[in-house]
Amino acid sequence: MTTQVIVLNGGSSSGKSGIVRCLQAVLPDPWLALGTDTLVDAMPASMQVSDGGIGFAADGEVTVGPEFRALEAAWIEGVAAMARAGARVVVDEVFLGGAESQRRWQRALGGLAVLWVGVRCDAAVAAGREVARGDRTIGMAASQAELVHRGVAYDLEVDTARAEAIACARAIAARVK
Secondary structure: OOOEEEEEEOOOOOOOOHHHHHHHHHHHOOOOOEEHHHHHHHHOHHHHHHOOOOEOOOOOOOEEOOHHHHHHHHHHHHHHHHOOOOOOEEEEEOOOOHHOOOOOOOOOOOOOEEEEEEEEHHHHHHHHHHHOOOOOOOOOOHHOOOOHHOOOOOOOEEOOOOOOOOHHHHHHOOOOO
């Protein structure tokens, strides 16, 4: 079956977005890039200051409430619907809930050909990237580096501390059917 969705899971500043851009360049067909940042950016600002939304603590911890979860569920179903309608989609995701986060995506993507990719990066390297970016809460990268991979099953794992984004993208592209 032809791959319809590529799900990249990794912590903040692990290099997922760079890999996505490289994938779009090396894959022969057009692929849409959608990610958790897309979802958060689409939400009203009030969702970042309410208990029901998404919160970013000073130490980098991310918390989500029921309103966020409801919008996230609709968004995940929307991504799946785009894939079912014929769009090829690369998802840039952060599984804060580890295996449970993957199960939410698996339920929505049922029946679709999905390539599950773990994007790993040494916590210290990711933390350095986080500081250089200047748009993330300091501590987020280190706290998520291993947390997002707990209990998650992958078809392939790449390590951006050991390989450039383009090399990771080529390894992923080689697994796309």
